[in-house]
Amino acid sequence: MMKSLYHSFSLTSRHQILLRMYSPSARKIMSSSSSSTHSPIRKTQTTSFESLNDYDEQFPPLTGRSKKKKVSPTSETNFGCKNRDQGTRRRRASRFIDEEVNGTTFDVGAGTAGSRTSVVELDSTNPSSPSKSSQSHNLKIRKVKNHRNSGFKSRDQSPKRTQDPPFDICSSVIERNDTSINDRVLADETNGENDEVSNKHRVLRPGMVLLKDFLTHDIQVDIVKTCRELGVKPAGFYQPGYRVGSKLHLQMMCLGRNWDPQTKYSKNTDIDSKAPDIPVAFSVLVEEAIRKAHALIDRESGTEDAERILPVMSPDICIVNFYSESGRLGLHQDRDESQESIGKGLPIVSFSIGDSAEFLYGEKRDVEEAEGVILESGDVLIFGGESRMMFHGVKSIIPNSAPMSLLNESKLRTGRLNLTFRHF
Ligand SMILES: O=C(O)CCC(=O)C(=O)O
Numbered sequence: 430m431m432k433s434l435y436h437s438f439s440l441t442s443r444h445q446i447l448l449r450m451y452s453p454s455a456r457k458i459m460s461s462s463s464s465s466t467h468s469p470i471r472k473t474q475t476t477s478f479e480s481l482n483d484y485d486e487q488f489p490p491l492t493g494r495s496k497k498k499k500v501s502p503t504s505e506t507n508f509g510c511k512n513r514d515q516g517t518r519r520r521r522a523s524r525f526i527d528e529e530v531n532g533t534t535f536d537v538g539a540g541t542a543g544s545r546t547s548v549v550e551l552d553s554t555n556p557s558s559p560s561k562s563s564q565s566h567n568l569k570i571r572k573v574k575n576h577r578n579s580g581f582k583s584r585d586q587s588p589k590r591t592q593d594p595p596f597d598i599c600s601s602v603i604e605r606n607d608t609s610i611n612d613r614v615l616a617d618e619t620n621g622e623n624d625e626v627s628n629k630h631r632v633l634r635p636g637m638v639l640l641k642d643f644l645t646h647d648i649q650v651d652i653v654k655t656c657r658e659l660g661v662k663p664a665g666f667y668q669p670g671y672r673v674g675s676k677l678h679l680q681m682m683c684l685g686r687n688w689d690p691q692t693k694y695s696k697n698t699d700i701d702s703k704a705p706d707i708p709v710a711f712s713v714l715v716e717e718a719i720r721k722a723h724a725l726i727d728r729e730s731g732t733e734d735a736e737r738i739l740p741v742m743s744p745d746i747c748i749v750n751f752y753s754e755s756g757r758l759g760l761h762q763d764r765d766e767s768q769e770s771i772g773k774g775l776p777i778v779s780f781s782i783g784d785s786a787e788f789l790y791g792e793k794r795d796v797e798e799a800e801g802v803i804l805e806s807g808d809v810l811i812f813g814g815e816s817r818m819m820f821h822g823v824k825s826i827i828p829n830s831a832p833m834s835l836l837n838e839s840k841l842r843t844g845r846l847n848l849t850f851r852h853f
Pocket residue numbers: 748750758763779786788821822823847849
């Protein structure tokens with residue numbers, strides 16, 4: 430079992446242990462590479478979690494994790510580190526205390542079915558939120574503020590963005606290189622034009638493909654810079670949530686078309702501004718990734734059927750998420766796109782940059798039955814065709830796992846940037 434797990438996903442032994450620690454069911458990782466007929470997809474939903482908002486968590490926050498971080502660098506919490514000196518501790522000691530405050534006091538509620546009513550949120554996903562030292566002092570005040578001034582006008586159905594200014598995914602302003610991401614993507618042969626399919630890439634299940642290390646270092650840096658530039662503008666990153674109940678444990682920005690968990694793609698947010706266009710270079714990368722996935726599917730199935738198993742998609746929406754180390758996202762289906770798009774199984778294409786994530790996926794909205802895979806910086810995950818309506822979520826972000834060179838060059842904050850491309 431462990432052998433097949435290792436080979437299927439190129440997980441390091443550290444990753445395997447990490448998966449076991451946080452998700453016993455993650456050991457059931459599937460290695461199917463068989464092709465199957467693509468049947469029309471229905472919008473399904475299980476009933477067991479009806480009381481939850483779509484993006485509420487079914488797994489509890491990893492409370493107390495900050496305590497573990499204080500132990501020796503060889504402790505299990507360091508599993509998953511990549512390209513980084515494991516002995517390095519970049520954070521100040523006070524940060525641990527603050528995280529503990531966030532984890533145990535403020536993250537309660539959002540992870541428990543039926544406990545939506547009294548969710549109190551300190552913006553633990555926003556490292557630039559009010560000074561850490563003042564957080565515990567302000568607990569009561571923040572609580573009141575959140576009730577009174579929770580961002581929704583009374584009788585107004587549309588969620589309002591409360592965060593001003595937008596969240597900055599980088600820790601300092603960075604200069605752009607002369608070469609734009611467009612030039613780089615078009616010039617970079619390693620991103621698709623060559624037909625070679627890396628042995629690290631995997632078909633995880635029919636219609637679901639993981640392209641390891643697809644995004645080169647330079648491309649990742651450019652994506653961070655581009656998202657940062659767009660993200661600090663008024664339509665940029667904010668912490669989305671529901672009119673009543675929890676907020677998502679991440680910062681989000683939309684490109685192409687606005688979406689939020691409350692109003693979906695319909696008239697949403699108080700901001701009239703249109704979502705910025707998806708940069709052309711991003712779309713080119715998405716199309717290259719799908720081509721690469723097709724080559725892999727054809728190679729594994731011995732047919733030339735790939736487009737039927739994983740339809741071609743040209744994105745008109747990109748949802749950009751930034752997860753801090755305590756960020757996470759409950760199991761959900763991406764089911765707000767058009768009936769036509771979902772019916773055709775047009776894929777979701779997901780780019781991961783920065784810290785690694787423990788990504789769960791499965792047929793049901795059930796963490797115990799979900800399978801798991803570690804998504805690392807540069808990985809591209811595609812799920813379409815039969816897998817388009819798969820439940821998926823981010824169980825945890827693996828601290829200190831981003832490549833140091835990426836952080837140095839892009840100034841990306843501690844955490845994970847994720848871009849999911851879709852076609853409405
Ligand atoms: O961060 C991820 O890997 C998944 C994001 C996601 O599922 C979403 O934005 O709908």
